[in-house]
Amino acid sequence: MYWPHAYRQPDRRARALFRALETRRRDRLFADDLAIRFLPAGYRWLVRAAALPPLGHGIARVIDHRYPGGPRTSAVARTRLIDDLLTEAEPEQVLLLGAGYDSRAHRIPGMPLTYEVDHPLTQQAKRQRVADRPHVRYVPVDLGSDRLAVALDGFPPKRTAVIWEGVTNYLTERAVDATLRDLAAITASGSTIIFTYVDRAALGDDTPWHRKVADVGEPWTFGFRPADVPGYLAGRGLDLQGDLSAEEAAARYHRDEPAAGFYRIAWAVVR
Ligand SMILES: C[S@@+](CC[C@H](N)C(=O)[O-])C[C@H]1O[C@@H](n2cnc3c(N)ncnc32)[C@H](O)[C@@H]1O
Incomplete structure (x- = not known):
């Protein structure tokens, strides 16, 4: 179970804050106008203030100083990379797995x-803030106890783009395994599975970033060794197409703010 005692949402809020701040930048990598809606009043004020470039830079510097290692820069670079991968995949349908406050269904033009x-x-909290749209279907699932394939019974076997961003590091090994097997089974051949993961070598790190997620009751529980990923996926009917660190993703978009080497974005195609 993801929240053993209470419903918490700091990591989702942090991501929404990073995206809302990015949206205010002149050199933004994407625009997420919904992100601000998921923030408490104090953060909204901060985001509005960040539209003034000196304040925006100052706020980013304070965040990066307080949480060194690049959670903000990593989240932003990987969101942009995933946007690009999604567009390139030209899917017939999209599955946002562990969607959180992801607003791609609303902000990317022509989403199927x-x-x-x-x-x-999480889904309940999101739906209180976003209007229902005819092309968006909501499916509540606890991946810690429920099988995805059962929850998605009747899922059309079409060419799908699956986005599993910022989730595997909160699950058990068993849940990650079962979910990847289910994805390979329920989506059509040629579907794209995009997921993020933490390099297993970093799981025991004692950095402020790691301490913060553990302190708020969201410790990282799972990671891969990058060298194991191609074989692991191949054993589940998936062929790895790419695997970049957030640092490499940031470099791809010419961002010179340091991002994390251990936070990774991988994408694979269903055989
Ligand atoms: C850090 S948020 C990432 C949200 C979104 N994908 C993003 O990148 O902004 C983690 C997400 O994983 C979901 N999650 C974590 N454990 C889960 C579980 N056992 N079953 C279903 N979803 C889970 C949470 O509800 C949340 O939406």
Whole structure:
């Protein structure tokens, strides 16, 4: 179970804050106008202030100083990379797995039918802030206890782009395994599975970033060794197409702010 005692949402809020701040930059990598809606009043004020470039730079510097290692820069670079991978995939349908406050269904032009799958509590919180749209279907699932294939019974076997961003590091090894097997089974051949993961070598790190996620009750529980990923996926009917660190993704978009080497974005095609 993801939240053993209470419903918490600091990591989702942090991501929404990073995206909302990015949206205010003149050299932004993407525009996420919905992100601000998921923030408490104090953060909204901060985001509005960040539209003034000196204040925006100052706020980013304070965040990066307080949480060294690049959670903000990593989240932003990987969101942009995933946007690009999604567009390139030209899917017939999209599955946002552990959708959280991801607003791609609303902000990316021409999105096809999109299934948002998430823990029921997160999904409820999101739906209170976003209007229902005809091309978005919500499916509540606890991946810690429920099988994805069962929750998605009747899922059309079409060419799908699956986005599983910022989730595997909160799951068990068993849940990651079962979910990847289910994805390979329920999506059509040629579908694209995009997911992020933490390099297993970093799981025991004692950095402020790691301490913060553990302190708020969201410790990282799972990671891969990058060298193992191609074989692991191949054993589940998936062929790895790419695997970049957030640092490499940031360099791809000419961002010279340091991002994390251990936070990775991988994408694979269903055989
Ligand atoms: C850090 S948020 C990432 C949200 C979004 N994908 C993003 O990148 O902004 C982690 C997401 O994983 C979901 N999640 C974590 N554990 C889960 C579980 N056991 N079952 C379903 N969803 C889970 C949470 O509900 C949340 O939406």
